[in-house]
Amino acid sequence: MSFLRFAARRLAExxxxxxxxxxxxxxxxxxxxxxxxxxxxxGRSASPEALKAINAQYHLDDPFVLQYLRxxxxxxxxxxxxxxxxxxxxxxxxxxxxxxxxxxxxxALVLVVALGLLLGWIGAVRGGAADSTILxxxxxxxxxxxxxxxxxxxxxxxxxxxxxxxxGTGDGLGQMIWHLTLPAVALALYLIGMLARVxxxxxxxxxxxxxxxxxxxxxxxxxxxxxxxxxxxxxxxxLTTGGLIVSTLLxxxxxVESAFSVGGIGQLLELSTTTKDFPTVQxxxxxxxxxFMTVNLVVDLLHPLVDPRVTLGPRRSAA
Amino acid sequence: xTTLDIQAYRLSLPDTARPVLAGVDLTVGARETVALVGESGxxxxxxxxxxxxxxxxxxxxxGTVRVNGEDVLTMAPEQLRRLRTSSAAMIFQxxxxxxxxxxxxxxxxxxxxxxxxxxxxxxATARAAEMLEAVGLxxxxxxxxxxxxxxxxxxxxxxxxALMGDPALILADEPTTALDVTTQAEVVALLGDLRTRFxxxxxxxxxxxxxxxxxxxxxxxxxxxxIAETGPAEALFDRPRHPYTAALLNSTPxxxxxxxxxxxIEGRPPSLQEELVGCPFAPRCPLATFLCSQxxxxxxxxxxxxxxxxxxxxxDRTGEGSVHA
Numbered sequence: 001m002s003f004l005r006f007a008a009r010r011l012a013e014x015x016x017x018x019x020x021x022x023x024x025x026x027x028x029x030x031x032x033x034x035x036x037x038x039x040x041x042x043g044r045s046a047s048p049e050a051l052k053a054i055n056a057q058y059h060l061d062d063p064f065v066l067q068y069l070r071x072x073x074x075x076x077x078x079x080x081x082x083x084x085x086x087x088x089x090x091x092x093x094x095x096x097x098x099x100x101x102x103x104x105x106x107x108a109l110v111l112v113v114a115l116g117l118l119l120g121w122i123g124a125v126r127g128g129a130a131d132s133t134i135l136x137x138x139x140x141x142x143x144x145x146x147x148x149x150x151x152x153x154x155x156x157x158x159x160x161x162x163x164x165x166x167x168g169t170g171d172g173l174g175q176m177i178w179h180l181t182l183p184a185v186a187l188a189l190y191l192i193g194m195l196a197r198v199x200x201x202x203x204x205x206x207x208x209x210x211x212x213x214x215x216x217x218x219x220x221x222x223x224x225x226x227x228x229x230x231x232x233x234x235x236x237x238x239l240t241t242g243g244l245i246v247s248t249l250l251x252x253x254x255x256v257e258s259a260f261s262v263g264g265i266g267q268l269l270e271l272s273t274t275t276k277d278f279p280t281v282q283x284x285x286x287x288x289x290x291x292f293m294t295v296n297l298v299v300d301l302l303h304p305l306v307d308p309r310v311t312l313g314p315r316r317s318a319a
Numbered sequence: 320x321t322t323l324d325i326q327a328y329r330l331s332l333p334d335t336a337r338p339v340l341a342g343v344d345l346t347v348g349a350r351e352t353v354a355l356v357g358e359s360g361x362x363x364x365x366x367x368x369x370x371x372x373x374x375x376x377x378x379x380x381x382g383t384v385r386v387n388g389e390d391v392l393t394m395a396p397e398q399l400r401r402l403r404t405s406s407a408a409m410i411f412q413x414x415x416x417x418x419x420x421x422x423x424x425x426x427x428x429x430x431x432x433x434x435x436x437x438x439x440x441x442x443a444t445a446r447a448a449e450m451l452e453a454v455g456l457x458x459x460x461x462x463x464x465x466x467x468x469x470x471x472x473x474x475x476x477x478x479x480x481a482l483m484g485d486p487a488l489i490l491a492d493e494p495t496t497a498l499d500v501t502t503q504a505e506v507v508a509l510l511g512d513l514r515t516r517f518x519x520x521x522x523x524x525x526x527x528x529x530x531x532x533x534x535x536x537x538x539x540x541x542x543x544x545x546i547a548e549t550g551p552a553e554a555l556f557d558r559p560r561h562p563y564t565a566a567l568l569n570s571t572p573x574x575x576x577x578x579x580x581x582x583x584i585e586g587r588p589p590s591l592q593e594e595l596v597g598c599p600f601a602p603r604c605p606l607a608t609f610l611c612s613q614x615x616x617x618x619x620x621x622x623x624x625x626x627x628x629x630x631x632x633x634x635d636r637t638g639e640g641s642v643h644a
Contacts, residue, residue, distance in 0.1 A: 210416040217371050218431040218480070219403030228430070229419050307421055308464045 006312040007301070014293045021289040022075070022282075026068050029278050058084060058278075071282070081279035085272060090283045093268060100169045101257070101264030103176055105249045107184035112191040112245055117238070119192070120199025124207065125226055134196060141193030146252040150186040150259035157182055167261035183260040187252055191245050198241045202234035209233075236307045243299035247292050321385075322488045322520035323347040323370060323407075328382035330365060330544075332375060335591040339365055340544045342382070344618065345522075347488060352514060352521040354531035354552065356567075357541035360588055366541070367490045367524045371409055372399045387487055404435040407488040408481035413497040414473035418465045424451075425461030428480050443483075450479035453516070454509060471502035478509060488520045495530065507534055528571050532556045537626075540564045543589050543599035546618055550627030560621055560629040560637050562604045598632065606633045 055061045059070065074081055080090035123134040144152075158166040170179035206212065207230055215225045257266035265284055272280035303310045323346060330340040340362045347353045357363045368374070369384050372391045384391045386407050394402065411417040418427050428450065429443035438446070448458035454475040465473060474494060481489050491510065495503035511534060514521055525531055531538055531552065538555050540548045540563065548561035559565040569582040586603040589595060598604070601611040610632050621627040621634065631637065 210411065210413070211419045213373065214409075214411055214417040215419070215430070217368075217373055217403060217409050219400040219405075219435045219484075220431055221400060221434070224434055228422075233419065233421055309420060309466050 003301075003312065010297050010300070014290075014297065017293060018286070018290060019072075022072055022286055023068065025282050025285045025289075026071060027064075029282055030064055030067070032276075058082075071279075075283075075286070080283035083272070083277055083280045085275045085277040085280070090279050093280060094265065094283060094287070097264050097268050100176065100180070100262055101253055101266055104180045104183055104187065104257070104262060104264060105246075105253055107177070107180055108187040108191070108249055108253075109246065111184060111188035112195055112249075113242075115188070115192045116195025117199055119196035120203065121226075121231065123196065123200040124203035124230070131200075134200070138193035138196045141189050142197070144189055146186050146190055147255040147259055149189045150183065150256050153182045153186050154260070167259075169263045180262065183256045183262055186259070187249060187256045190252075191248060195238070195241060195245060199234060199238055202237040203230050206230045206233040236303070236310075239299060239302055239306050243295050246295045250288060250291055321346045322349050322351075322387060323522060324383070324385040324388075325366070325370075326383045326385075328366070328369065328384055329380065330362075330369065330374070331379045332591070333377040336594045337589075337591060338544060339591060340369075341595075343541075343544070343546055345539055345546065345549075347520040347522050349487065349520055350514060350518050351537065352511070352523060352535045354523045354525060354535035354538045355541060356525055356528060356531045356538060358526060358588060361541045362544040363524045363541050364492050367409070367492050367522055370488070370490055370522070371403055371407055400435055404431050405484040406486055407490060408484060408486045409490040409492060410474070410477050410481050410494045412493040414477045415465070415470060415497070417477060418473060420465050422464075423461065424463050424465065424468070424476055427465075427476070428461070428483055431480075432483050446483060447479070450482050451476070453482065453513065454479045469502075470498055471505060474498060474502070474506050475509065478506070478513065482513065482517060482519075485517070486519060488522065490522045490524070492524045493526070494523075495527075496525075503530075510534065528556070528567060540567070543595065545599060545615075545630060546628075547600065547631070548627075548629045549618070550621070550624065550629075554624065554627060560627065560634040561600075561631045562606050562633070562637050563600045565637055566603075598630075606631075606636055608633070 059067060062070070071081065078091065080094070082088065083090050083093055086093060119134050119138065123131045154166055157163050164182045165179050168179055170176045203226075212225060212229055215229050216222070220228070253264065254266035254269050256262070257264045258270045261267065265287070268280065269284045271277075272284070301312075304312055325343055325345040328340055328343040328345075329338045331338040343362070343366055345353070345355070345366070355363045355366065365375075369380070370386060370391060372394060374380070380392050382392075386402060389398070389402070391399070391402065418424075422430075425444060425447055428447035429438070429440070432438040432446070433440060433443045444461065447461060451458055451460055456472060456475055456479070460468065460472070460476065465476075468476065474497075477494075489510075494510070495506050498506060507530065510521065510523075513519070523531065523534055535552045538549065538552045539546050540555070540561060542563050547563045548555065548559065550560075555564065556568065559568060563584075566582070566584045570584060584603055589599055589602075595615070597610075597612040597614055598607070598616050601607040604611065614632075616630045616632045618628045618630040621629055
């Protein structure tokens, strides 16, 4: 199957999935207890007129199907509606907050890939004490959820040592990177442990294969055997894990952003959920679904580059 | 100078009661094809791998393994790499497992000469194309992945890879076992052909006596890490002097023989956890006497046949029919 046909098919599938997801998201918000009007009035008893005005403004009295169709129709025009809490366009809110989240996730991803691969490589190749140390420390990393890591890092490096700010996002790239370092480490810790373990196991499996012995028997130096054959062949597994890692980063960023008051999408999701800000929650959920699918698509498209035995498209019958 | 000269080679592994190889003497001359036969576990693969310095972890060695006069066992890593690149090369049993499935054939062929001999990529690729043609493939295979070739074609690629560094010695470790019968014949014919064309010595490790007889000038029969018998292929298979060789020949199916059960050799080879006092084959040998259980026989020349040597106290009685069923 050609690359273009595959990509086109996958895009169509993604559109269908997004459509399904939009229904589930909208339905879930519709069924959830509480409504924005009561939150806006924050418990005060309002006159029926005031309630009516709010409901009319946000079309909260319309039938479900009508509300859903209006919402999807708007989204197709690039309009995510108006935030009830912030009283601005949701797309404005997202545009303001997306860069911090992307930077945070990006920094965490760099940390995860660099350290995860390095530790996995050392563990598999060196063995001995280095391997044991890595096994123990990755076990700790795997046992530390990101919100616990966030509190610990904050306490040590921000409060006690004062090397990093306790929270906030900062302005300008340099400031932002400085502010986001601790959150990125908190976000990355667990995943570094996971990627190190996966890389180590994949490399050990390849190390036991005969073609590695054969490469050595042909005079290829140990270092090059590791790089050209062992690590190279472990990359497929690493790539698959990579998709999972990005997805996990997107989920955990909600917790970490809240812990460090990073003004990103994750914190916005948490805030808007507690304030029943339907349009914002819906928009962020839909964007998350879109990001997950994009990550999976990228992983699938990269796979044939990493492993020539993988072909795009459905499994061929008895090739 | 002998291409391969193994003298009194012993190899011990941790946690075993006896050495895996207990004094192996073996030579391969220039342009000579030598077969090393024996059952699984007899140490024949270990012997051939030792020639490239591929030793199992924790192995302790004694004796010498010389390739072109240089002792492999004492080589520095750098020398060992040079040996593997340009003096000796090995063809492995299962080409599908021996070639990295994620790299192109061209990369596999040129890897060793590019990385070690510092060959320019273009020159290496040209040489690879030439070698592919020598083994009956085309240069088109350079761009292909191992998964796109058949087992027989991959074994040809393996042979081409072995020829890349123009080695003086090729070690073939059961190179046809994983292939189907027609492909086996092609690969064997190819190996014979290449020997005359490139003038390499060939050590052919196999458990297939018929194959050994067909391809080799001389044969070594190995049992429990020792050479049981050696000599010119024809004489050795016509008149085996070691009861083990005779029994092996008896257990080989033949087309012309009357149908019936094959003569299996009773018992099994000694495990590595058993210490061997006398002849390792004594417990299974129909000729064994008290002497055999007490004293290991030395590998001695056969009277009247100077090219042959046998390690048996009763080699003079082997031909008497007591072994032949």
